Amino acid sequence: SQTIHQWPATLVQPVGSPLSLECTVEGTSNPNLYWYRQAAGRGLQLLFYSVGIGQISSEVPQNLSASRPQDRQFILSSKKLLLSDSGFYLCAWGTGTEKLFFGSGTQLSVL
Amino acid sequence: DQQVKQNSPSLSVQEGRISILNCDYTNSMFDYFLWYKKYPAEGPTFLISISSIKDKNEDGRFTVFLNKSAKHLSLHIVPSQPGDSAVYFCAASEGGKTSYDKVIFGPGTSLSVIP
Numbered sequence: 001s002q003t004i005h006q007w008p009a010t011l012v013q014p015v016g017s018p019l020s021l022e023c024t025v026e027g028t029s030n031p032n033l034y035w036y037r038q039a040a041g042r043g044l045q046l047l048f049y050s051v052g053i054g055q056i057s058s059e060v061p062q063n064l065s066a067s068r069p070q071d072r073q074f075i076l077s078s079k080k081l082l083l084s085d086s087g088f089y090l091c092a093w094g095t096g097t098e099k100l101f102f103g104s105g106t107q108l109s110v111l
Numbered sequence: 112d113q114q115v116k117q118n119s120p121s122l123s124v125q126e127g128r129i130s131i132l133n134c135d136y137t138n139s140m141f142d143y144f145l146w147y148k149k150y151p152a153e154g155p156t157f158l159i160s161i162s163s164i165k166d167k168n169e170d171g172r173f174t175v176f177l178n179k180s181a182k183h184l185s186l187h188i189v190p191s192q193p194g195d196s197a198v199y200f201c202a203a204s205e206g207g208k209t210s211y212d213k214v215i216f217g218p219g220t221s222l223s224v225i226p
Contacts, residue, residue, distance in 0.1 A: 099145065104154050105152065
């Protein structure tokens with residue numbers, strides 16, 4: 001069966017520090033991969049999606065970037081975090097149907 | 112511009128009664144709709160979906176109704192149980208246009224089922 005791993009579960013980082021969140025998927029090949037963010041009191045905002053290795057599309061211009069170095073690995077990064085980057089980050093995968101499968105999320109607090 | 116709207120941020124329902132969560136959308140190209148359920152500090156999990164060629168889909172206690180002319184869908188939970196207390200996200204997709212499924216989520220409705 002397919003599983004998605006996302007870590008860390010929580011992260012507290014100072015403003016200006018770098019960020020790296022990692023997500024891996026098991027049990028499927030060539031999945032579509034996504035990064036979403038849920039800011040406090042708001043819905044899920046699509047940040048990045050990828051349909052293949054090295055193929056990244058950005059939905060919202062921001063302080064973040066994403067990379068897909070391997071088929072089932074998706075990384076969210078920042079060189080310098082801002083206070084506004086705080087939120088709950090979710091990785092998800094899909095197979096070309098609309099149903100997405102989410103990881104357990106990372107609660108990021110930028111102080 | 113928010114393409115998927117959930118105008119009720121929260122809803123409280125007595126256990127055993129019906130919960131009705133509403134969702135409106137603006138993009139007439141959306142042809143597939145989903146509901147996700149999310150507990151605190153967890154990722155959302157898929158609950159139920161409906162294609163635009165249907166007006167109703169039922170799965171156990173959960174039923175989704177779609178009114179395309181009104182660009183409105185609703186999720187009915189009958190009977191409501193305390194374990195249903197969670198945030199419910201409405202989502203929509205144009206589907207089939209590209210190789211990826213770009214799913215747009217609403218802001219969510221927090222449901223509290225009171226024992």
